[in-house]
Amino acid sequence: MDYFVLVIAAIFVNNIVLAQYLGNCPFVGTSKESSVAMGMGLAVVFVATLAAVITWCVQKFLLAPNNLGYLQTITFILVIAALVQFVEMFLKKVIPPLYKSLGIFLPLITTNCAVLGIAIICQREEFTLIETILFSIASGVGFLLALVVLASIRERLDLAHVPVSLKGTPLALILAGLMSLAFFAFKGMAS
Amino acid sequence: MSRLWKEFSKGLWKDLPPFKLVLGLCPVLAVTKTADNGLGMGLAVIFVLTMSNMLVSMIRKLIPTKVRIACFIVVAASLVVCVELLMQAYAYPLYLQLGIFVPLIVVNCIILGRAEAFASKNPVYLAVADGLGMGIGFTISLTFLGSIRELFGYGTLFGTQIMGDWFQPVTFMVEAPGAFVCLGLILAGMNALTNWQRKSKGLEAIEGPVHDCKTCGMCATKPGA
Known part of the structure; x- marks a missing residue:
């Protein structure tokens, strides 16, 4: 049971990118x-x-x-x-x-x-x-x-009209922020 | 002299590491909950970056091309161990605050990126100027982002209360989502500024700098590259 909690916590609650800020360079760089x-x-x-x-x-x-x-x-x-x-x-x-x-x-x-x-x-x-x-x-x-x-969201966004200054990295970071907000909902599920 | 100034000053605005080159994002996002932490991290990076640029530039003629990245990593890692020990001795609270991100300075793309792109090709005095400039630019960026997040997230700045009693702290800003959104908006702002300048010169608007892993210099580790 402890092992199950450990796995779930590592994937969702303390997600390595979205909650612990690790590996952001490849996260933004290879998600096209x-x-x-x-x-x-x-x-x-x-x-x-x-x-x-x-x-x-x-x-x-x-x-x-x-x-x-x-x-x-x-x-x-x-x-x-x-x-x-x-x-x-x-x-x-x-x-x-x-x-x-x-x-x-x-x-x-x-x-x-x-x-x-x-x-x-x-x-x-x-x-x-x-x-x-x-x-x-x-x-x-x-x-x-x-x-x-x-990456899946960004592929779809390629077709959308966004202000030119937001295109690319800024938009990817804001998207990551929204995803991180969604993952935030898992907080308190396991520690 | 003008060359020295040029290499030093490019890190302060033209090639500002996190905002213009989009390098080393992890510490930028992770340790900027408060302005203090941002500044502390920045100072540690200035030390490692300047020293590593200096050492790499000194031994640049001795390193065989094929194993240069491994050499850069050893140099950076030794310096990071020094920083860790120094911080444990003289700035223990800060060391605890920054946590895992102190040892992770060694994999910060800026350190290896500058060693590969600049220090391994230029004389010592230019490499030091480049490292100092880039480090100071990095520190300013981190402190700036930290100030914004601390101001809105806690209503304080460097630990001093700024906002009045009416202020409701926006907890979003000091959590992970706030970090991503803030950095995204700052990058967008930088791009907008560039485009506004281009427009006044009669040039077309362009997309901002693309973040790709090539800027970190690690692709060069691939045998045959």
């Missing part, structure tokens, strides 16, 4: 087409989960026993950067179709603050390994959901 949004979202789910699990192990078995907690930031970002490169090479070699659909998004993910953010949140909340896995998948799905919804 829903197919691109889908690819980016899936790549984030994939990498964020792997990164959270690996950084959890690094923290637990390497940093914590040696009292190196202050090196968390630098270690995590290096682990993520290496992981992204590795995933890219692995996909290219082993699963070419998946590489074709996700490959172009992978380099962007190194500096996606959602990925590093999820890893750090897992440490700050002191999650167990199972909680870390569930939380990172759910947060990634929350990112995917927000990104695909925004």
